[in-house]
Amino acid sequence: MLVAKRNAVQARASAARSMAVSSRVALASWDDSRLTASSLVQSAPKLQQTANVPRRKPVTMMGNKATTGPFAPLVVVVRGAMGEKPFNQFRGKAIALHSQIIKDFCAIWGVDQKQVQGVIRLAKKNGEKLGFLA
Template identity: 55%
Template structure:
């Protein structure tokens, strides 16, 4: 006797020597079209869902400091490197914030300076 599992009142064997079409056939027997027709057309998925591409640094490997950054990441390890990079970015943002306070710049100008620093860091290779 095969081991089985019950889900929401439906009984499905955990393993079988033949394939009968999956969970849908346990509800409707061998005729899966009954199950398909029972789902409203507006709910049916016609095309597979596509995942968005992973965002990647477009300047990776480019910039004056990129070789040094890549070498440091390889020596100290990716996890530790990212921790140090995060601390450096946070300190730099604090310096920009203090600078903005001292000259009387508002939050919008401060955010613009932080974005500019990020762009420059990408171009120079610090974010490689």
């Protein structure tokens, strides 16, 4: 029984040492001399690079990525009927006209420019929720 207790104590001590070592590595600070940048770089996995593969720029998506809202199906059908480029031109003109109407309305009531921009942002969020920017 004494041997079993000793083995159990040694096992707990070994587990505690390994835990302490792993926590020191995980919590090491930038200026810790035991953990250098070169050791981190060496342990990082290497990415496989293929030769002669052209690099592409990431595509930036405009508009709403979600196609939800009550008007989203209508927007999708009209875009398909008009074509992508004419539809985007039409939508750009409609958004510009709506923004100008908001600006004129706010000018009549004497709203300052910062609040006008907030109202325009709110109109864009509402358009996304309704599906106009699908």
